[in-house]
Amino acid sequence: MSVLDNKVVSGVVEVGRGLATVAKHLFRPPVTLEYPEVMPDLSDRFHGRLSLLTKSGGEDLCIGCQACARVCPCGDLIQIEMHRDEQKVPVIDRFTIDLGRCIFCGNCTEVCPVDCIKMQDDFELAEYSREALVLDKYALSLSGEESDEYRVRHGLEKHVE
Amino acid sequence: MATTATNIPQQGVFLEKDIDTNDMVVNIGPQHPSTHGVLRLITTLDGEIVKNIEPVIGYLHRSKEKMAESRSLYQYQPTIDRVEYLSSFFDHYAFVSTVEAIAELEVPKRVQYIRMITMELNRITSHLLWFGTFLLDLGASSPMFYAFREREKILKLFEDLTGARMMYNYYRFGGVIADMPEGWLDKVRKVVDEFPDRLDEYEAIVTKNPIFLDRTIGIGIMSAEMALANGVTGPSLRASGIKLDLRKTNPYCSYDEVDFDVPVGNTGDCYDRYRVRFQEMRESLKIIRQAIDKIPGGDTAELNKRRAAGDETANEMDLQIYGKKINLITYKPPKGEGSTIVESPRGFLGCYIITDGSPKAYRIKWRGASFSNLSVLAPLMKGLLFPDLMAIFGSIDVILPEVDR
Numbered sequence: 001m002s003v004l005d006n007k008v009v010s011g012v013v014e015v016g017r018g019l020a021t022v023a024k025h026l027f028r029p030p031v032t033l034e035y036p037e038v039m040p041d042l043s044d045r046f047h048g049r050l051s052l053l054t055k056s057g058g059e060d061l062c063i064g065c066q067a068c069a070r071v072c073p074c075g076d077l078i079q080i081e082m083h084r085d086e087q088k089v090p091v092i093d094r095f096t097i098d099l100g101r102c103i104f105c106g107n108c109t110e111v112c113p114v115d116c117i118k119m120q121d122d123f124e125l126a127e128y129s130r131e132a133l134v135l136d137k138y139a140l141s142l143s144g145e146e147s148d149e150y151r152v153r154h155g156l157e158k159h160v161e
Numbered sequence: 162m163a164t165t166a167t168n169i170p171q172q173g174v175f176l177e178k179d180i181d182t183n184d185m186v187v188n189i190g191p192q193h194p195s196t197h198g199v200l201r202l203i204t205t206l207d208g209e210i211v212k213n214i215e216p217v218i219g220y221l222h223r224s225k226e227k228m229a230e231s232r233s234l235y236q237y238q239p240t241i242d243r244v245e246y247l248s249s250f251f252d253h254y255a256f257v258s259t260v261e262a263i264a265e266l267e268v269p270k271r272v273q274y275i276r277m278i279t280m281e282l283n284r285i286t287s288h289l290l291w292f293g294t295f296l297l298d299l300g301a302s303s304p305m306f307y308a309f310r311e312r313e314k315i316l317k318l319f320e321d322l323t324g325a326r327m328m329y330n331y332y333r334f335g336g337v338i339a340d341m342p343e344g345w346l347d348k349v350r351k352v353v354d355e356f357p358d359r360l361d362e363y364e365a366i367v368t369k370n371p372i373f374l375d376r377t378i379g380i381g382i383m384s385a386e387m388a389l390a391n392g393v394t395g396p397s398l399r400a401s402g403i404k405l406d407l408r409k410t411n412p413y414c415s416y417d418e419v420d421f422d423v424p425v426g427n428t429g430d431c432y433d434r435y436r437v438r439f440q441e442m443r444e445s446l447k448i449i450r451q452a453i454d455k456i457p458g459g460d461t462a463e464l465n466k467r468r469a470a471g472d473e474t475a476n477e478m479d480l481q482i483y484g485k486k487i488n489l490i491t492y493k494p495p496k497g498e499g500s501t502i503v504e505s506p507r508g509f510l511g512c513y514i515i516t517d518g519s520p521k522a523y524r525i526k527w528r529g530a531s532f533s534n535l536s537v538l539a540p541l542m543k544g545l546l547f548p549d550l551m552a553i554f555g556s557i558d559v560i561l562p563e564v565d566r
Contacts, residue, residue: 103239
């Protein structure tokens with residue numbers, strides 16, 4: 001009988017201790033974020049939407065070297081078509097990224113020799129169709145000012161033409 | 162008190178002769194909230210008593226080993242995060258250090274400490290998630306919110322460091338992708354300092370709760386022989402009283418330079434497995450604290466200041482984040498083979514790589530701890546009551562992506 005008494009007493013005490021701990025939360029500030037109203041504070045290194053930086057004047061920075069396409073773990077997710085004009089300057093005809101298949105690993109941003117393809121802290125990427133997730137060069141490119149701002153924020157070299 | 166088959170009175174007298182008293186086969190899963198993924202358990206029941214249990218795996222198979230044969234090593238690396246997504250730093254460490262062993266790449270001391278800090282933080286997040294889901298399996302829902310509150314803080318640290326919360330892709334052959342952000346170590350220290358209080362809070366809610374004690378003490382006793390015979394490793398093995406921890410027995414990274422204990426249990430029941438994991442979190446905190454104090458170069462801000470002032474000693478090998486800068490696009494490790502086993506939160510995690518001189522690996526083999534740990538479920542469950550199944554399955558901490566790979 002005394003064993004049972006002990007068990008009951010200790011049970012009541014321990015459950016009370018647990019409840020007291022839980023009740024402490026009545027006086028603590030909430031830790032959750034009300035997401036659409038309050039946006040999370042993201043780090044500079046956040047793996048978000050891919051984008052192409054441009055030169056300060058808005059011209060293409062990409063040189064079409066295919067490095068990003070070669071290191072992508074998802075196969076043909078990044079597709080680049082380019083040619084060279086008379087002065088042997090690369091011209092990008094087509095640059096598409098299928099964000100629907102992207103796993104946001106960041107390999108492409110690491111190997112880019114001119115720091116052109118970079119990740120933004122934009123994570124709200126939902127679309128109504130899969131086709132809308134295939135972004136072309138114009139959808140991916142940032143303007144010259146945005147690119148300069150990005151480069152300043154991340155301490156990259158400026159590409160002024 | 163343990164309730165096993167032998168404690169239950171014979172009930173045959175109450176049954177009519179024409180009632181079918183044959184065994185009943187119950188399918189649990191594949192889609193079941195308590196199977197932590199997609200696992201099917203074909204359970205043969207005699208009333209409430211489990212006579213046989215047969216796990217069916219393969220629902221999460223993503224051919225991670227075959228994928229390596231069509232991708233260069235660097236291309237393959239982001240997909241390793243998905244081998245075991247609750248503790249990806251361990252997968253990356255096993256993979257990267259195997260390639261480093263094959264190519265004989267030198268790893269600077271600072272990198273080793275960064276890896277050690279991230280791995281131990283990752284062990285804590287993994288154990289916290291286990292803690293939350295284990296109690297959820299037992300019917301307690303509030304501990305999960307407590308565990309996720311603290312896990313969130315550590316995931317935020319990972320996000321600051323690597324840019325991702327779970328799929329880190331941070332280690333590189335012979336180094337890490339980038340140095341820690343300035344002030345990151347102080348943030349880690351802050352989280353680590355307030356963590357013991359949080360652990361005490363969890364223990365106040367759970368550890369001596371009478372319902373929790375009734376459902377775990379004496380349930381699912383795994384003897385040391387049974388654990389060894391089934392290849393169980395990690396905290397589940399240590400709960401059975403065997404002090405086997407690769408961080409102590411075969412120190413890798415810089416684990417030989419820090420001081421920590423290996424917690425072991427006595428009986429090997431669910432309660433011991435719970436206690437061992439809790440103590441492991443405290444040991445991990447101890448390791449992180451020592452690593453923050455000992456890391457060569459200290460915080461990045463300090464190091465950058467020294468470099469800006471022209472201090473030559475700030476540029477020596479041990480303070481770099483790359484041993485030797487390699488071209489990741491065309492990187493070809495030499496022909497050879499090697500393997501690494503690390504102590505992941507679930508046990509031994511092994512990676513075996515054969516390279517043939519091309520950018521791709523000829524063969525990669527993963528040895529996941531969960532696969533072996535799952536195999537002990539059938540002998541462990543034999544003759545126990547059906548309601549104990551989820552307590553036992555939760556306590557051995559199996560994660561299905563690692564079983565199937």
